[in-house]
Amino acid sequence: MGLVDNILKGDEKSAARLITRIENGDREAYRELSLLFPLTGKAHIIGVTGPAGAGKSTLIGQLALMFSGKGRSVGVIATDPTSLNGKGAFLGDRVRMKGAEERNVFIRSMAHRSHPGGIARAAAAAAYVMEGLGKDRIIVESIGAGQTDKDLFFLCDTVITVFTPEYGDEIQLFKAGLMEIGDIIVVNKSDTPGADDAAREILLASRRAARSNGWDVPVLPTDSRHGTGIDALVEAIEDHWERSDRKGRTQRKADNVEAFMVALLKEELWQEISERLTAARTFKEVAGEVRSGRMDPYNAVRKILDELEPKWTFR
Ligand SMILES: Nc1nc2c(ncn2[C@@H]2O[C@H](COP(=O)(O)OP(=O)(O)OP(=O)(O)O)[C@@H](O)[C@H]2O)c(=O)[nH]1
Ligand SMILES: [Mg+2]
Structure with missing residues (x-):
C-alpha cells in the first residue's frame, strides 16, 4: 500500500511523512505528489499575513476551532519567521493552537530558516497533501514581507491581512505592500487602546486601493485572545469564497x-x-573587477553571460 493511498484514507502519519520528504527534496516523494495533485483543487486555502506579533497564530487557532465546529475539516500550515530564535516559536504556536489540535486539526509548522530557497515550495506541497488527507479548509500563516512570502500567496484563495491598533498611523507605509494582497483586513487586538481609530484609518486606506473584481475589502476588528469577532470573520471568509462563482x-x-x-x-x-x-x-x-570598482555591474553581467555556454541573452 503506497503512501498516497494511506493519505487518501486520512492517515495523518503518512501525510506528515510525505510532507517531510518533500521538504527534504526527495525525488521519490515528488512522484507520490504527482499522483495526489490531480485529486486536489477543491479545498478553500486561506492565507493569514501581517506583521510579526500581530496575533496571526492566535487568530488561526480561533479560526480553526470555528471552522471545525461547523463540521469542516481543517489543516494549518504555520510558516514561522520567529523560529529563528530557536524552538520557542514553534512550541509557542503549538500552545496557542492547542484547542485546535485537540479538535483534530492537522497542524504543520515550517521554520523559515530551513527553507532558504523559499518557504512556498514546501508550503504548497503541504497544502496539496493536506487536501489529499481530506482537509477542506487549509489556513496558511506567513509574515507577508518579502518576495518569498508573496510567493506563498500564489497558493491562497482568500488572503487575510492582520493589523493591530499600532498600525493605524503607519498605514501609508503598509498600504503599498501588505494591503494590496489582502481580500479581508483584520484589526486584531481590538481590546487594546486606539482600535476603533485604527480600524477607521485602515478602512479609508483600503477604500483608496483600487479593486478590479468588485469585492469590497471588509475591515473587521477581532480580539483573538478571547475569540471576539471571529464569527464575523469566518462569515466574511465564507462570503469571499461563495461570492466568486465556480x-x-x-x-x-x-x-x-x-x-x-x-x-x-x-x-x-x-x-x-x-x-x-x-x-x-x-x-x-x-566579480573582482566589480568589487574593486574597475567595472560597473551592468557590463559585468553582460561579460559573464557572453562567456557562458550555452549562450544566454541579456536585455
Ligand atoms: N491583547 C491582545 N493580545 C493578543 C491578541 N491576539 C494575540 N495576542 C497576543 O499577541 C502575542 C503574539 O501573538 P501571536 O499569535 O504569536 O502573533 P503572530 O502574529 O503569530 O506572531 P509571529 O508568528 O511571531 O509573527 C501573544 O502574546 C498573544 O497572546 C488580541 O486579540 N489581543
Ligand atoms: Mg505566529
Missing part, C-alpha cells in the same frame, strides 16, 4: 498554480545557473 474560483486557482510554477522554475534555474557561474573563472575575475 468559474472565478477555478480561474484564480489556475492563475495561482501557474504563477507558482513560474516561481519554482525561477528558483530551480537560478540554482542551476549559479552553481555553474560560481565555478566559472570569468565569474570570479569579473
